Amino acid sequence: MEAVTENLDLYWSGFLRSLGICLWAMVGSLVLGALIAAFRVSPVASLRAFGTAWVNVLRNCPLTVVLFFMAFGLPEIGINQSFYFFGVAGLVLYTSAFVCEAIRAGINSVPAGQAEAARAIGLTFTQNLGSVIMPQALRTSVPPVGSVIIAMFKNSAVVGAFGVGRDLYSVGRDLTSAQGYSYIPVLLGVAVGYLIITLSAGALLGVLERKVAIVR
């Protein structure tokens, strides 16, 4: 186990870096996912088509392919950013498709009569969505969106291979490869790092779920 204890500082810096990637990607994918979900249920046909295309393309592409397009495709057409930006943006795009579908499931769970009643009293689509549907839909969406976000935390290990580097998983590879520590203890240390992130996210979700629960 000295592989971990001797390198706690490396693990810590890797943990912080991974945590940073996760938090940025979480904020980005929640906002973007909610927006695309709104597109998918909007009365404007072209927005609906855009939302559907977005989900179908990104949900059906392997994450590595999305990241490849970000890290190596965008520079080809002249968009230059840091690999950190590309990595987080790739995660956001990919995860937004899943977040969108989870939120849309929540929207569909709101009885149609709610939307009809809101329309009947003269609310616009935006008011209807913002004040009537979403508040109910988001409550139902908490568990599935939470699962998607936790899956995304684990996916964040992949961006290390696209120039981001120094994240938790890369630290593990560094220790096993350049410094010759054996695999099992090093990867156990990495796993513990990810568990700290995902388990505390799970706990937070549980609290959130109880807070927003409604009786129907």
Add this chain to the structure above:
Amino acid sequence: MRFTRFKAAAAVMALAGSLAACGSDDDGGSDPEVVEDAEFEAGTTMAELSEQGSMTVGTKFDQPGFGLQGLDDAPEGFDVEVAKIIAGAMGISEDNITWEETPSDIREQVIEDGTVDMVVATYTINEERAQRITFAGPYYNAGQMLMVLSDNDAINGPDDLAANPDAKVCSVTGSTPSEQIKEYLASDDQLVLFDVYDKCADALSNGQVDVVTTDNVILAGFVSESDGEFKLVGEQFTEEPYGIGIEKGDVAFCEFINQTLQDNQDAYVEAWESTAGQVEGAETPELPEPAPCS
């Protein structure tokens, strides 16, 4: 109906597979001698492998010139040829070698687990690794260098890196070069890490990074493939002796490998010239003096 169609498809695939297997008789590598009646002291690794008539060798599958697996089944390159020389001395022909892909980060592990009998995989000898396994060799001395775009005049060696803090340097996570370049950098942010060197070359090509650094022989492969887009700059600034990894403490096997290489210098040169030596400007190396086995 569906079942017969499935069987037909399976038959076609099997046929295609066997046709593909026919086409790969000549792999372009050298043909090291296979000793017919190899005799070894009982109980040694050599006796065991020779008796068994086959062995498993770990090498890289993604390293042009050293170990690269193409569409054929067997990888090709200098490491592969060196492994064939050693296997040949134990009476094992190349058909009886099983190749196992061993990227940098699992090499010690597969030796300890006994998954492979030896690892020949651009494997730099260093102290940390030598605590877990035994190195035979070295059979080649590489050195770290820098590769930049041909029109880059700002960076002419590792000492220019700290002076250009905006310049990004690319290498591979967990590689020795990525560790050794750190002392030349102004900050850690200068270092961009990928999992394979191909990505570094792509990133250099589209301007995302300014420098790629690793062992000269790997860079030379990229330079020769780039049609003049990349160039090497500066001198080799590290020593990277490549060794052959075997089970920790197997001194007899280690000494046997060293002796075999010494006895087969012609095959060694031929192995180089048929693989890594084909890169433009590559000098044929002399077999380095073996280090003592421990």
